[in-house]
Amino acid sequence: MAPISGGTHSPLIVAPNETVNVKADKNTALIIENKSTEPANVALKVTGDIGLSMGYKN
Numbered sequence: 001m002a003p004i005s006g007g008t009h010s011p012l013i014v015a016p017n018e019t020v021n022v023k024a025d026k027n028t029a030l031i032i033e034n035k036s037t038e039p040a041n042v043a044l045k046v047t048g049d050i051g052l053s054m055g056y057k058n
Contacts, residue, residue: 001024001025001028001029001030001031002028002029002030002031003025003027003028003029004027004028004029005027008031026049
């Protein structure tokens with residue numbers, strides 16, 4: 001999680017085919033990072049404020 005006020009916290013490692021539920025505070029971004037050389041797929045179900053934007057950095 002990355003609050004807009006700065007910093008990051010609460011890292012979570014997700015195993016292949018694992019399902020997790022994450023709740024984020026207001027004004028907090030979720031960073032999804034694949035540190036493997038293998039491709040990864042992420043399916044999201046988002047509830048609440050859906051004024052979302054996504055960025056991609058290779």
